[in-house]
Amino acid sequence: xxxxxxxxxxxxxxxxxxxxxxxxxxxxxxxxxxxxxxxxxxxxxxxxxxxxxxxxxxxxxxxxxxxxxxxxxxxxxxxxxxxxxxxxxxxxxxxxxxxxxxxxxxxxxxxxxxxxxxxxxxxxxxxxxxxxxxxxxxxxxxxxxxxxxxxxxxxxxxxxxxxxxxxxxxxxxxxxxxxxxxxxxxxxxxxxxxxxxxxxxxxxxxxxxxxxxxxxxxxx
Ligand SMILES: [Zn+2]
Numbered sequence: 001x002x003x004x005x006x007x008x009x010x011x012x013x014x015x016x017x018x019x020x021x022x023x024x025x026x027x028x029x030x031x032x033x034x035x036x037x038x039x040x041x042x043x044x045x046x047x048x049x050x051x052x053x054x055x056x057x058x059x060x061x062x063x064x065x066x067x068x069x070x071x072x073x074x075x076x077x078x079x080x081x082x083x084x085x086x087x088x089x090x091x092x093x094x095x096x097x098x099x100x101x102x103x104x105x106x107x108x109x110x111x112x113x114x115x116x117x118x119x120x121x122x123x124x125x126x127x128x129x130x131x132x133x134x135x136x137x138x139x140x141x142x143x144x145x146x147x148x149x150x151x152x153x154x155x156x157x158x159x160x161x162x163x164x165x166x167x168x169x170x171x172x173x174x175x176x177x178x179x180x181x182x183x184x185x186x187x188x189x190x191x192x193x194x195x196x197x198x199x200x201x202x203x204x205x206x207x208x209x210x211x212x213x214x215x216x217x218x219x220x
Pocket of ligand 1: 152
């Protein structure tokens with residue numbers, strides 16, 4: 001494990017994160033993943049599948065987060081690894097791209113046949129066909145994003161289980177809301193790339209989890 005581009009003041013924080021990750025791997029019963037830190041990366045934390053196995057990649061700002069927040073972030077990424085989410089995501093990406101190509105080709109084939117046989121189509125027939133085609137193109141991506149978001153909630157739930165309370169997760173949300181800039185993309189791009197539920201939605205899901213735990217323990 002190495003943090004090649006980290007300045008010396010971040011080295012101690014990196015070593016601490018690295019030790020945390022090893023402890024979490026022990027709890028998760030998986031081999032410790034690699035840990036990498038990048039000064040410029042879109043997400044605060046992510047898992048990358050490399051030839052030598054999964055790596056947790058952190059934004060260098062994450063190393064400056066309070067200890068409970070950093071612990072929750074690492075546990076969340078470790079939960080993705082323990083549940084096999086990165087490999088599943090890779091398969092989904094391939095399937096989604098294949099589905100989009102299939103839809104695109106079938107539309108081109110269909111339109112070519114219509115033109116070849118000289119079908120005198122009205123403009124609204126083309127519009128309806130194009131609308132159906134667009135919906136069919138977006139459907140695989142929508143399904144993919146729904147699965148991604150479910151995985152996020154699952155990783156949050158596992159984090160609470162491993163760390164014994166929702167405290168560190170709440171510390172992470174607090175830290176994210178003041179330190180991580182929300183994606184400043186325009187709406188269509190934001191929807192297309194909405195892999196993660198909002199921090200507010202994750203916070204709510206966590207609160208519901210706390211409530212249901214309260215109910216089950218009071219029902220003993
Ligand atoms: Zn995640």
